[in-house]
Amino acid sequence: MQIKKTALIVLVPFLTVFIFAFSRKPEPANRKWIDFNKNGKLDVYEDKTQPIEKRVADLLKRMTVEEKTCQLTTLYGYGAFLKDRQPTPSWKDSVWKDGIANIDEQLTGLRKDTVFAFPYSSHASAINTIQRWFIEKTRLGIPVDFTTEGIRGLNHMKATYFPAQLAQGSSFNRQLVRQIGQVTAREAKALGYTNVYSPILDVSSDPRWGRMEETYGCDPFLVSQLGKQNILGIQENGIISTVKHFAVYSIPVGGRDGGVRTDPHVAPREMWNLYLEPFRVAFQEAHAKGVMASYNDYDGQPIIASRYFLTDILRKQFGFKGYVTSDSHALEDLFAKHHVAKDTADAARMALAAGLNVRTEFKNPADYLRGLRRGIKNGSIAMSVVNQRVAEVLRVKFEIGLFDRPYVEDTQAADRAVHHNEAKKLALQAAREGIVLLENQNKILPLDAAKTGTVAIIGPNAKEHNSLLSRYGPTHASVITVFDGLKAALPAGIKINYAKGCDHIDKNFPESDVQDFDLTKDESDAIEEAVNLAKKSETIFLVLGDNENTIGETKSRLTLKLPGRQELLLKRIAALKKPMVLLLVGGRPVTFGFDHKIIPAIIETWYLGEYTGKAIADVVFGNYNPGGKLSVPFPKSVGQIPLSFPMKPSADADSKEDANVSGFLYPFGYGLSYTDFQYSDLKIVNAYQTEKKIKISFKIKNTGSRAGDEVPQLYVQDEVSSIITYSKNLRGFERVHLDIGESKTISFILNPRDLSLLDINMKRVVEPGWFKVIIGSSSENDRLSSRIKI
Secondary structure (H helix, E strand, O other), X not given: OOOOOOOOOOOOHHHHHHHHOOOOOOOOOOOOOOOOOOOOOOOHHHOOOOOHHHHHHHHHHHOOHHHHHHOOEEEEOEOOOEOXXXXXXXXXXXXXXXXXXXXXXXXXXXXXXXXXXXOHHHHHHHHHHHHHHHHHHOOOOOOOEEEEEOEOEXXXXXXXXXXXXXXXXXXXOHHHHHHHHHHHHHXXXXXXXXXXXXXXXXXXXXXOOHHHHHOOOOOHHHHHHHHHHXXXXXXXXXXXXXXXXXXXXXXXXXXXXXXXXXXXXXXXXXXXXXXXXXXXXXXXXXXXXXXEEOOOXXXXXXXXXXXXXHHHHHHHHOOOOOEEEEOOOOOOHHHHOOOOOOOHXXXXXXXXXXXXXXEOOOOOOHHHHHHHHHHHHOOOOOHHHHHHHHHHHHHHHHHOOOOOOOOOOOHHHHHHHOOOHHHHHHHHHHHHHOOEEEEEHHHOOOOOHHHOOOEEEEOOOOOOOHHXXXXXXXXXXXXXXXXXXXXXXXXXXXXXXEEOOOOOOOOOOOHHHOOOOOOOHHHHHHHHHHHHHHHOOOEEEEEEEOOOOOOOOOOOOOOOEOOOOHHHHHHHHHOOOOOEEEEEEOOOOOEOOOOHHHOOEEEEOOOOHHHHHHHHHHHHOOOOOXXXXXXXXXXXXXXXXXXXXXXXXXXXXXXXXXXXXXXXEEOOOOOEOOOOEEEEEEEXXXXXXXXXXXXXXXXXXXXXXXXEEEOOEEEEEEOOOOOOOOOOEEEEEOOEEEOOOOEEEEEEEEOHHHHOEEOOOOOEEOOOOEEEEEEEOOOOOEEXXXXXXX
């Protein structure tokens, strides 16, 4: 959904009075509990010494149908549905007078205006006021869960802005991703949020899909491990991690998003191995307390109405203990899009029975509540189901302490806790680690900033700022553009020429993705200007890629080529055969319609957050040695899709008899460095029979002339199996920093699940036989290997 960005509005004095408008007399000083139902005595649900299950049961039995149903829906915040920044007298006549499960994106600064979004302490105070209204002005005083997005840093005004998840994935750094989760949660807590919609655990196998930029990559092991760390980082700070989108969401038919989002062509075994595995890890190992149910169907059954997915898999097999929220409008899709329900009451019956807890939609929750209550009244929705779903919501609220410490205790601390210097340093480090060096012919990089001569910075992404922002990240963030980053890194005496060259897209986009159109005079003139500028320059930076029209939610494409006139601009400038660095800024792999080897240097930057330009300049001029690896491969052509990683044997067979092109442009796990690494001394201890472990170690040494990072990757291949398995399965990785001449021993452990498969009966087993163990610097560059027998 596209949200219009708004200017900062000064907080008007009378609004600040509202922060205290609904205060009541404070609780007695000696009272160590909150009298939520205002009866003057300590009830079981108010008593923090009682077991949570008793507190849930006690509260549930006190609730009316109206109060119960209000715990099954979301209230969207100011500018989306809410008209009020703070409680008003009219709230006593609203549907949420009986409470609400959660309030989403309240006063984030995303919509309409930024009153109370900044300074940070004003937001913490404003959230306290709203929470106080629900505790003091509703009958049972059930606290609200305040939710917001958080996949690239907290979706709040001027929060710390991290790289997109695809760039985080290319870091291959568990610790880094955990630290990003920690910062996101600490900022959320300081501002008054209690639940962050992060991380995205979708496995992105199809680069046409617009939301690829929001994922960690295409490999289920990589996504699982990084997602696990993000969840742990968030929840160890007392904030709910709501993971998304469950399930099989990221592979819609044809990669089409937007109005499609349906019909994933995925066989059951592939579904379990690829698309469900990150969620299994999220719930069984990281114990995420929230999950968002997706829009799509599987084999004709909408996920949101599927008991198989939301109960049998999610709760029974994966052990999920939290609450399930719907993606916005997903419940309404049951009758408006999928046509499997008659109306809201029928949709509510199906979804609640399947396992949904909280319906989320940008509109008034009253319509849903009327339908839900109508279904309860006519008996189509069982009260036992309602009670179960409400209890699951309440349990999470008790678990995170909302009934014991519902308020931000030090609102002023938010001004010190959000976007502080340490968080900024982490954002810069994350940006550096997500950069992937794809080409470096004749070691043209790193450049000596003092010896570049006249520099040309060309391309639609050179000065682009708006598309570097994200609907799901911090709002009103300040981002260093590529142009500004390069300019700041160059000595003052260096002459810099700039030309846009072309727009991101042409006037015929997206039809121009599949049909050629003649250049307009303005387009031709702009390209000629850029080419002439390049001719006059000694070093050229060409900055191309995506913007908000070509990547993101609802922005799936039919091709992977550079959009608009960008490839033509690239070909013209590359033909000059001058020192040139191609900087790709975007959210998916690209393909080239010509021999890309004429380009001396190519760097994939993805979307890098607030330090975009500085991180790129650090890499280009050698202040940072790139160590990122591709978390998604680059195909040679869109026609190879669904080619991705992992793949089955012969899925990309190179045969002279075929009329096709095989292989990747750049494989999964690939990335160059300014230094060299030597792998040696592979040792394997097969302790499977006694300890159910395979212990693997090897040495890696920096044999080059610069300190740098390497990402050794562990792959396993089942040599003979009863079911066809993937040619290689990623089973370990570690980002290692090595000084010049330094050597380190790296250790991995394989457990039974790493060697397992789903057999003919869909049972997970480890079959006896030989397995190949491979240590590589990418999925195609094997450095060491051996065999083990189970």
